[in-house]
Amino acid sequence: MYGQVLALASLASSSALVNAVAVDSKYFTNDINKVGTQKDIIPFLYGSAPYFSYPVNTSIPVDIPEQCELVQVHVYARHGERYPTASAAKGINQAWYKFGNYTEKFTGSLSFLNDNYQFPFANESNWGLLTTPENAVNPYNPFLGSLTGTSHGEEFYARYHELLDAHPNFTIWTSNSNRVHATSEYFIKGLGDDYKVNLEIISENGTMGANSLTPISACVNWDWNNAKDKNISTTFSTQYLTDITKRLNTANPGLNMTNSDSYNLFNWCAFEMNTRGYSDMCDVFTQDELINYSYYGDIVTYYDEFMGNDLALAVGSVSTNATLTLLNTPEDELDQTVFISFTHDTHLLQYMAGVGLFANGKALTSKAVDFHNEFKRAPLVQEGARVYTQKFNCKGASNTTESFVRYVVNDVVQPLDACHNGPGFSCSLSDYNAYIKNRFEGVNFMEQCGVSKISNISELTFYWDYKTKNYDVPLII
Ligand SMILES: *[C@@H]1O[C@H](CO)[C@@H](O)[C@H](O)[C@H]1NC(C)=O
Ligand SMILES: *[C@@H]1O[C@H](CO)[C@@H](O)[C@H](O)[C@H]1NC(C)=O
Ligand SMILES: *[C@@H]1O[C@H](CO)[C@@H](O)[C@H](O)[C@H]1NC(C)=O
Ligand SMILES: *[C@@H]1O[C@H](CO)[C@@H](O)[C@H](O)[C@H]1NC(C)=O
Ligand SMILES: *[C@@H]1O[C@H](CO)[C@@H](O)[C@H](O)[C@H]1NC(C)=O
Ligand SMILES: *[C@@H]1O[C@H](CO)[C@@H](O)[C@H](O)[C@H]1NC(C)=O
Ligand SMILES: *[C@@H]1O[C@H](CO)[C@@H](O)[C@H](O)[C@H]1NC(C)=O
Ligand SMILES: *[C@@H]1O[C@H](CO)[C@@H](O)[C@H](O)[C@H]1NC(C)=O
Ligand SMILES: *[C@@H]1O[C@H](CO)[C@@H](O)[C@H](O)[C@H]1NC(C)=O
Ligand SMILES: *[C@@H]1O[C@H](CO)[C@@H](O)[C@H](O)[C@H]1NC(C)=O
Ligand SMILES: *[C@@H]1O[C@H](CO)[C@@H](O)[C@H](O)[C@H]1NC(C)=O
Numbered sequence: 502m503y504g505q506v507l508a509l510a511s512l513a514s515s516s517a518l519v520n521a522v523a524v525d526s527k528y529f530t531n532d533i534n535k536v537g538t539q540k541d542i543i544p545f546l547y548g549s550a551p552y553f554s555y556p557v558n559t560s561i562p563v564d565i566p567e568q569c570e571l572v573q574v575h576v577y578a579r580h581g582e583r584y585p586t587a588s589a590a591k592g593i594n595q596a597w598y599k600f601g602n603y604t605e606k607f608t609g610s611l612s613f614l615n616d617n618y619q620f621p622f623a624n625e626s627n628w629g630l631l632t633t634p635e636n637a638v639n640p641y642n643p644f645l646g647s648l649t650g651t652s653h654g655e656e657f658y659a660r661y662h663e664l665l666d667a668h669p670n671f672t673i674w675t676s677n678s679n680r681v682h683a684t685s686e687y688f689i690k691g692l693g694d695d696y697k698v699n700l701e702i703i704s705e706n707g708t709m710g711a712n713s714l715t716p717i718s719a720c721v722n723w724d725w726n727n728a729k730d731k732n733i734s735t736t737f738s739t740q741y742l743t744d745i746t747k748r749l750n751t752a753n754p755g756l757n758m759t760n761s762d763s764y765n766l767f768n769w770c771a772f773e774m775n776t777r778g779y780s781d782m783c784d785v786f787t788q789d790e791l792i793n794y795s796y797y798g799d800i801v802t803y804y805d806e807f808m809g810n811d812l813a814l815a816v817g818s819v820s821t822n823a824t825l826t827l828l829n830t831p832e833d834e835l836d837q838t839v840f841i842s843f844t845h846d847t848h849l850l851q852y853m854a855g856v857g858l859f860a861n862g863k864a865l866t867s868k869a870v871d872f873h874n875e876f877k878r879a880p881l882v883q884e885g886a887r888v889y890t891q892k893f894n895c896k897g898a899s900n901t902t903e904s905f906v907r908y909v910v911n912d913v914v915q916p917l918d919a920c921h922n923g924p925g926f927s928c929s930l931s932d933y934n935a936y937i938k939n940r941f942e943g944v945n946f947m948e949q950c951g952v953s954k955i956s957n958i959s960e961l962t963f964y965w966d967y968k969t970k971n972y973d974v975p976l977i978i
Contacts, residue, residue: 543774548798548886549768549775552885553911554913558913559915572894574661577852580650581653584632586628587625592765595761595762605754621776653688658691670699676705702976703963704974709958711956713819715844715845716819719955720812722949724805744790745785746759775884813850816946817855849882855941859876859915914926
């Protein structure tokens with residue numbers, strides 16, 4: 502628990518209250534005037550910084566077209582804002598040790614370190630956790646992962662509650678990662694008190710095979726170093742890092758910064774926003790450096806996790822197949838018509854690969870920043886990212902009813918390139934079936950991934966068998 506001190510309420514808010522109220526002492530170690538002033542750089546931070554809506558609007562209303570009726574919604578959501586995981590935190594701590602061993606006064610963009618700076622990543626128990634009022638260095642940070650989870654639930658309720666009201670006792674699925682599970686609980690809180698929500702916790706272990714929210718764990722043949730192996734990430738210019746390193750060492754002789762330290766400062770900037778609401782470290786970078794850093798992340802992600810990896814479609818076929826089955830099931834045969842699942846960025850990317858969202862552009866090159874490529878990591882799988890599937894039934898000219906499918910990625914409708922001639926740029930369910938069949942020609946998750954080395958479970962079943970099988974495993978970090 503944090504200490505409480507007495508202060509005037511007018512310090513804590515602009516309200517005109519005159520009574521003294523309890524204010525958390527952490528309040529005074531943060532400069533609230535800086536909170537929210539760094540929104541412009543959030544899209545350049547690898548998706549590790551706070552949530553933002555997809556920045557380019559197709560301008561297609563998210564509302565269901567007038568002549569249509571919403572009948573199903575599926576959601577795949579990433580956990581909200583969090584602390585760095587152990588490996589990222591160790592990198593940040595390397596830089597912090599250098600600063601700690603530096604005996605001179607800092608000058609230039611690091612001079613904020615002279616002013617009683619509170620380092621937010623020393624406590625190992627927080628590494629990898631969702632940021633909440635209990636663990637954040639600034640409990641008043643509006644970008645906390647807990648708040649993003651709750652407001653996502655509230656927004657979902659506002660737009661889709663009619664489907665929930667029809668089945669007020671329903672199930673939501675989460676992987677067993679602590680931050681993913683915590684996000685699902687905050688989301689459920691945001692839905693309000695009208696429902697009885699049953700939460701099924703699906704193990705991330707590869708032994709689950711295809712019955713998983715993280716099927717990549719079972720893909721034994723997956724190459725996590727694909728971008729390196731193909732010499733793509735290693736040939737992108739590191740001039741932006743050299744520039745930062747030189748600048749900081751020139752301003753602070755004897756600091757001995759390396760390019761790897763400079764690289765870790767971007768994580769420092771991103772993750773500090775998740776816990777403090779702002780980061781003075783973000784002011785170290787020029788806009789050009791942010792652009793190059795961001796693009797480097799796009800390259801690595803494209804080749805290690807997305808379409809640049811030969812197995813992306815195979816892994817993405819798992820959730821694509823499962824949701825295809827749901828879409829083709831008449832609603833009166835379903836116990837609920839809303840299917841919400843919480844997982845990680847990697848899984849969202851492979852689901853988008855499977856479905857064909859942002860997946861049809863040309864491969865990213867390491868020669869120079871490819872400004873016009875449709876694939877960018879941060880706007881797709883930032884903290885709190887969410888991919889919605891809407892299914893709606895529409896009346897046609899001859900009074901017949903037809904079903905349509907449409908995707909909404911981070912609050913913006915994203916039509917499928919190959920199929921969007923339905924109402925609101927949706928794809929008719931019959932065309933969608935043909936489209937997916939064609940997309941997965943020659944794709945086989947079990948065989949291509951070598952899954953049998955770890956599991957022989959070849960189908961995702963938890964959306965159907967949760968009533969008889971109890972999915973409940975301990976949480977992991
Ligand atoms: C995008 O535009 C549509 C149509 O005007 C609107 O409904 C939607 O809210 C907009 N989305 C965002 C994120 O601004
Ligand atoms: C100095 O560096 C060492 C080794 O990197 C580290 O263990 C130590 O904590 C640093 N000292 C300070 C005050 O940061
Ligand atoms: C930088 O390197 C020099 C020479 O090895 C060393 O004396 C100094 O302590 C180092 N500075 C820091 C901050 O680690
Ligand atoms: C470290 O973090 C854990 C988990 O948030 C918390 O319980 C503990 O009190 C923290 N320790 C310190 C010294 O702040
Ligand atoms: C809600 O659904 C769950 C799972 O299907 C079931 O076990 C439980 O009995 C139901 N509760 C109520 C109040 O209907
Ligand atoms: C997955 O489960 C197996 C069998 O229970 C266990 O041996 C293994 O350590 C687990 N893997 C991970 C990454 O937890
Ligand atoms: C990557 O570079 C190394 C060293 O230049 C070379 O041996 C290897 O063939 C390259 N790999 C690919 C896939 O181009
Ligand atoms: C950014 O990357 C380009 C390649 O697209 C490179 O030419 C340029 O030097 C880099 N700029 C900085 C500031 O690193
Ligand atoms: C997905 O469906 C296709 C076509 O029915 C099938 O070939 C493929 O094996 C399925 N993959 C999974 C993981 O269920
Ligand atoms: C259209 O179909 C509905 C039933 O789906 C029916 O009640 C209605 O009378 C039909 N309207 C016309 C103009 O045929
Ligand atoms: C999967 O089945 C094959 C063939 O029966 C068997 O050789 C393999 O050991 C099984 N894999 C696992 C993880 O049980």
